[in-house]
Amino acid sequence: xxxxxxxxxxxxxxxxxxxxxxxxxxxxxxxxxxxxxxxxxxxxxxxxxxxxxxxxxxxxxxxxxxxxxxxxxxxxxxxxxxxxxxxxxxxxxxxxxxxxxxxxxxxxxxxxxxxxxxxxxxxxxxxxxxxxxxxxxxxxxxxxxxxxxxxxxxxxxxxxxxxxxxxxxxxxxxxxxxxxxxxxxxxxxxxxxxxxxxxxxxxxxxxxxxxxxxxxxxxxxxxxxxxxxxxxxxxxxxxxxxxxxxxxxxxxxxxxxxxxxxxxxxxxxxxxxxxxxxxxxxxxxxxxxxxxxxxxxxxxxxxxxxxxxxxxxxxxxxxxxxxxxxxxxxxxxxxxxxxxxxxxxxxxxxxxxxxxxxxxxxxxxxxxxxxxxxxxxxxxxxxxxxxxxxxxxxxxxxxxxxxxxxxxxxxxxxxxxxxxxxxxxxxxxxxxxxxxxxxxxxxxxxxxxxxxxxxxxxxxxxxxxxxxx
Numbered sequence: 151x152x153x154x155x156x157x158x159x160x161x162x163x164x165x166x167x168x169x170x171x172x173x174x175x176x177x178x179x180x181x182x183x184x185x186x187x188x189x190x191x192x193x194x195x196x197x198x199x200x201x202x203x204x205x206x207x208x209x210x211x212x213x214x215x216x217x218x219x220x221x222x223x224x225x226x227x228x229x230x231x232x233x234x235x236x237x238x239x240x241x242x243x244x245x246x247x248x249x250x251x252x253x254x255x256x257x258x259x260x261x262x263x264x265x266x267x268x269x270x271x272x273x274x275x276x277x278x279x280x281x282x283x284x285x286x287x288x289x290x291x292x293x294x295x296x297x298x299x300x301x302x303x304x305x306x307x308x309x310x311x312x313x314x315x316x317x318x319x320x321x322x323x324x325x326x327x328x329x330x331x332x333x334x335x336x337x338x339x340x341x342x343x344x345x346x347x348x349x350x351x352x353x354x355x356x357x358x359x360x361x362x363x364x365x366x367x368x369x370x371x372x373x374x375x376x377x378x379x380x381x382x383x384x385x386x387x388x389x390x391x392x393x394x395x396x397x398x399x400x401x402x403x404x405x406x407x408x409x410x411x412x413x414x415x416x417x418x419x420x421x422x423x424x425x426x427x428x429x430x431x432x433x434x435x436x437x438x439x440x441x442x443x444x445x446x447x448x449x450x451x452x453x454x455x456x457x458x459x460x461x462x463x464x465x466x467x468x469x470x471x472x473x474x475x476x477x478x479x480x481x482x483x484x485x486x487x488x489x490x491x492x493x494x495x496x497x498x499x500x501x502x503x504x505x506x507x508x509x510x511x512x513x514x515x516x517x518x519x520x521x522x523x524x525x526x527x528x529x530x531x532x533x534x535x536x537x538x539x540x541x542x543x544x545x546x547x548x549x550x551x552x553x554x555x556x557x558x559x560x561x562x563x564x565x566x567x568x569x570x571x572x573x574x575x576x577x578x579x580x581x582x583x584x585x586x587x588x589x590x591x592x593x594x595x596x597x598x599x600x601x602x603x604x605x606x607x608x609x610x611x612x613x614x615x616x617x618x619x
Contacts, residue, residue, distance in 0.1 A: 200266060201434050203275040209432035212443060218427045219420070219447045224454070225377075226323060226496060227417025229384065229473040231455050232462025233550045234413035236470050237406040239399040240463065244456055246407070250414040251452030253598065254565060258424050258444060261569040262437065264576050265425065276429040279422060280305045283572055290575045306514075308564050309422055310507035314539060315556035319416075320500045321347055321354070321543035322552055326476055327493035334480040343547040351540050357501045358508070358532045366505065369498040376495035380475065383488035387478055388458070388465050397467030405609070409554040412606035416557030417455060418448075419565035472549025508532055548617065551610050558606025566599040 210218065235243035265282040269275065272285055284302040287294055325346035333340055341349075360366060424444075428437045437443045462474045471477055475492050478485035512531060519527045546552045570592050582588045 198270050198273050200269040200275050204429070204434070205275070206430055206432075208430075210427070210430045212431065212433055212436045215427050215431050215437065216443050216447055219424070219443060220450065223418060223420040223447065223451045225417075226320070226473070226492075226499075227413075227553075228381070228455060228458055229475055229492075230413055230550070230553050231417055231459035232388075232466065232470045232474045233472050233553075234410045234417070235459040235463040236468055237402055237410040237413075239402040240460060241400050242402070242407065243410060243459055243463070246410055247414060247452055247456040247459065250411065250418060251448055251455075253595065254415070254418050254421075255444060255448040257566055257569040257595070258421050258448075259438060260573045261421065262424060262428055262444075264569075264573050265428075268576065277425070278429075279309070279425045282425070283568060286572050286576045291578050294575060303514075305568060306510050308560070308568065310510045312422065312560045312564050313503050313507040314535065315542075315560040317500055317503045318539040318542040319549065319552050319556055320496045320503065321350060321540055322547060322549040323473060323496045324350055324493050324500075325543065325547070326471075326473065326549055327489045327496075330476060330480060330489050331486065331493070334486065344544050347540055347543045347547065351536065353497075354500060354540070355533050355536045357497075358504045358536055359529065360501060361528065366502055370502055373495040373498040373502070376491035377499075380488045380492040380495060383484055383491075384475055384478065385458075387485060388461050388474065392461065392464050395464060397469070398464055399468075408558070408602065408605035408609040409550075409613075411602050412554040412558035412562070412610070413550075414455070414557075415565065415602060416553050416561050418451060419557075419561045421565045421569070472551075472553060476549075504532070504535065508535065511535075546614055548614070551613050551617070554606055555610040555614075558603055558610065562599055562602045562606070566595065566602070570595050570599065 231247075238246055261279075261282070264286060265277050268282060268285050268289065269277055271289060277285060280302055283305045284298055287298045287301045289295075322343065325343045328346050328349075329341065329343055428434055431437060431443075439445075458474075463470060466474070466477045469477065473492070475489055478488055480486065508528075508531065512528060515527065515531065516524060543552070546555065573588070574592050577588050
């Protein structure tokens with residue numbers, strides 16, 4: 151029995167899960183005279199049920215899994231949805247939110263289904279996100295098997311990229327909130343967002359030197375409490391005094407739509423926590439299907455994001471900023487407290503988000519470093535990673551544009567590209583459906599991914615050049 155660890159991080163969640171792979175346990179010997187095994191049973195496609203072989207010490211109930219998945223999909227990205235609606239207008243924004251929600255849900259669905267099928271084929275109780283990708287290529291078409299290790303590394307680094315890109319956005323969140331707070335409390339001391347990013351460098355470096363997950367639990371609890379109160383206060387201001395609709399657009403310029411797509415994907419994607427949640431369920435058969443944990447969660451998430459996006463845009467119009475909290479009044483204590491709490495929440499979430507990429511990168515590095523230098527190596531790695539995120543934040547000190555860029559590159563790759571490729575490779579020599587429906591469907595999804603990737607990057611980079619040149 152071997153224990154394998156997977157660290158997952160999304161907008162506000164980082165959890166450490168332990169999996170026990172029982173596939174290496176020897177099967178009981180039976181007399182060949184008593185066996186009547188068909189070819190499919192040998193392959194394990196029909197007779198092996200992964201759910202029956204999962205031995206989770208503390209399984210999660212169906213309701214608990216729903217709350218875990220809901221928490222992973224609701225984070226600071228929710229505060230950016232009103233700014234996303236600015237790039238499309240109300241009508242396309244509502245349809246776009248539904249479209250992104252449907253595609254994101256479908257990609258999670260096909261990835262979980264593929265993971266279950268490969269578990270049956272390999273007679274393993276469960277696989278992590280990375281292990282699913284690796285084993286699909288390992289047991290896929292012969293011409294693709296040589297890329298198995300490359301796929302494993304690519305997926306690991308894609309996860310690390312999502313976390314590092316997300317933490318760069320967090321630096322801007324904190325810096326922008328601090329600027330609003332200090333500008334009000336001390337008008338004589340005004341600094342730019344870039345300068346606040348620089349001020350945050352040392353506190354972030356010190357915070358990320360915490361190497362054990364259990365020491366981060368109090369920070370996570372504090373961050374969640376602050377974020378909850380921030381949402382409540384923000385909703386109070388957003389849903390009040392909605393009377394002047396002249397500053398909103400029903401349909402915005404088409405060329406701005408890609409920024410909406412990349413921002414919505416950044417906000418709603420949570421596929422990197424899906425496999426741990428599903429693997430830890432007491433009744434995993436309740437995860438997919440109708441209604442199912444996944445469908446209920448994503449319907450609620452898409453609805454909530456659409457409501458916040460619509461009313462936030464109706465409230466502030468084209469004056470909406472990258473985070474709706476930045477539009478709250480500066481001279482009211484309640485609004486100021488929301489900005490303080492969101493800064494605290496995102497600051498402590500930063501160290502949680504950095505935990506996953508640090509573990510992935512350090513696992514790859516430590517083999518080439520002498521044991522006596524491991525502690526120093528960890529310090530330097532964590533310091534360099536923080537500096538990298540701060541440099542990215544300073545290079546693009548606009549929260550709205552940085553979210554669009556990170557969403558287009560990193561979140562779309564992890565949430566769209568990888569599930570599409572994994573299902574296509576797994577089904578290639580099996581059943582592609584009637585009239586090769588799966589192939590056509592995944593081709594459409596791949597075109598959508600490429601549209602988000604290239605148009606989102608182009609729009610974000612173009613706006614960055616125009617704004618800062």
